[in-house]
Amino acid sequence: MANLRDRLRRIQDAQKQYGTAARAKKCEDFELPGWAECGCQAKKREMLLDAPIGLPSALPPAIAVIAGDFDRIAKTGRGLPAPEDLLFFDLETTGLSTASGTVSFLAAFGQFIRRGGGLKLRITQYLLLDFPGEEDFLRAVLGEFKNSSTVVVTYNGKCFDSQILASRCVQKRIKPPEYFHADLLHPARRLWKGIASDCSQSTIETEILGLDRTGDIPGALAPEIWFDFLKTGETRRLLGICDHNCADISGLAAMLCAFCEIADSPFETNYNYSRERLALYWRDYARRAVPSEELAKLKETGVMLLLKAANSGCPCASLAYALDQMRAGSHEDGRKRLLGIAEAEFPSNLKAAALRALSIDSERRLKNADEALGFANIGLGIKEAGNYWQKDFCRRAERLQKKPGLRR
Structure with missing residues (x-):
């Protein structure tokens, strides 16, 4: 038994040394323009975009009617969040299941910040380059949730994104984040089911909000594209998925602005709704x-x-x-x-x-x-x-x- 244990230990040590050397080599050699390292086999980039047209200086009280999650958050005693306290969040994953085998490889966050007397939308993205870097990737992502006053805004995130993130944290023995959560899926269905051809986020954006997503790579292709990148190192389509992820955050912000307009002026708004x-x-x-x-x-x-x-x-x-x-x-x-x-x-x-x-x-x-x-x-x-x-x-x-x- 002692010989077997020694042999297994030697194999494991060799694998650790090889894995560390291989990861270091890949981190050192692999570069993406505009992206910076945020850990081994994990990259980060930031962009500053114009805030959506119609963004109010404060969320209208009737937003609690349109989106019930804001009502529940307000009843905790903190009131409605300021626009700067909103954190838009979206993940791209290796599958559509929340099972333990599904890995998130791309995360995007959007937050309104004040610049020059107005508000801008800052988008931060984190990209996983290979499986061994997942722990560093997760720790970088979790840093976005450190502000206790933040309200996370997603589209179907309660059933998918938050579940995937929590599952991967548990797998890596990391404490999952805790946060206030507003999911825009159900209020979107309430307003636009039967008016839009379906209630996917991209359909709502193009048919209701009038956003242009021409040339956008469908999110359903994200797993295939990331696995192809792992095999070939080809980055063109991978960067296309990163742009799709970024557009999802911009779309979430625009959708919330539409909710605010309908809540504040339901008789004057130009948005079509039920x-x-x-x-x-x-x-x-x-x-x-x-x-x-x-x-x-x-x-x-x-x-x-x-x-x-x-x-x-x-x-x-x-x-x-x-x-x-x-x-x-x-x-x-x-x-x-x-x-x-x-x-x-x-x-x-x-x-x-x-x-x-x-x-x-x-x-x-x-x-x-x-x-x-x-x-x-x-x-x-x-x-x-x-x-x-x-x-x-x-x-x-x-x-x-x-x-x-x-x-x-």
């Missing part, structure tokens, strides 16, 4: 939020958004606004809108909900059991609404038929 989905989400936010002076202003905007969506014929917004009118005591307008929904070419479940509300109002407020029964019977005729509504109207009709004073 008015109905935003109005309904704004309504839900206002109903569950803690009352305050700021909330009163947000509620006023939300009511106007819902009214505009309802008057535009949006089905769900029409029902929500009609029910809100009934609750607020505007019974005449509410009933008129509910009757319109019951007669319109709207989805069956919405028509059933309108008829149920009319039946309840007729019975309880107007004390008209005959009218209430009539609405229940109409609802029974909408069989495509489903079993839930059929059972509801059946029970309602049976109970109303037993009411004293009902005309037979």
Whole structure:
């Protein structure tokens, strides 16, 4: 056993010496214009770009409605972050899985900094040249998270980028970073699903934000390009992926600016978005939020958004606004809108909900059991609404038929 242990030790020592010499040689010999060393087999570069048009000096309060992560961050007691506290983050990896075998080889960070009285977008990138340099690469990347006031902004980063980074840190026995995190994927879907052809970041950038990504290398090719670089040392396409990574950060910053514009001026913005989905989400936010002076202003905007969506014929917004009118005591307008929904070419479940509300109002407020029964019977005729509504109207009709004073 002693001979075996000695032999294994000699092999391991030889491998360490060879590996160290090989890594040092590669670090010394390999150069990329514009990139500087930040560790063995790890490179870094910085760029300073113009900030996106429309960047506000402070995030508007309604950004908490548009992107719920900002609301949750504000409720921790720190309030909404300043633009300079935002850290845009994106990774390129060797695969689309978050499993332990997937390695991140390129990381980009963007941060707004003040220059000459205005804001610029500083982009910092880190590039891994080969697997043995991963620990140095990770430690360089983790240095970007050292500011405790930073709010990290990603696109699907909660499910992917942050998971990959944490997984690789665990693999290398490094403590993963902790930070506030705002993911823009879900608010983007809320605003632009059905308007853009899909909700990938590049599609949102080109179809909604009007950004030009002509000649951009698709991110899906990143694994193949990096592995080709490891085999051949060819850097042209690798630098193309680095430029793609940089464009993703610029796009994230532009997307956040679009969110801010929609939040601050939802009626004047030139961005196309789903008015109905935003109005309904704004309504839900206002109903569950803690009352305050700021909330009163947000509620006023939300009511106007819902009214505009309802008057535009949006089905769900029409029902929500009609029910809100009934609750607020505007019974005449509410009933008129509910009757319109019951007669319109709207989805069956919405028509059933309108008829149920009319039946309840007729019975309880107007004390008209005959009218209430009539609405229940109409609802029974909408069989495509489903079993839930059929059972509801059946029970309602049976109970109303037993009411004293009902005309037979």
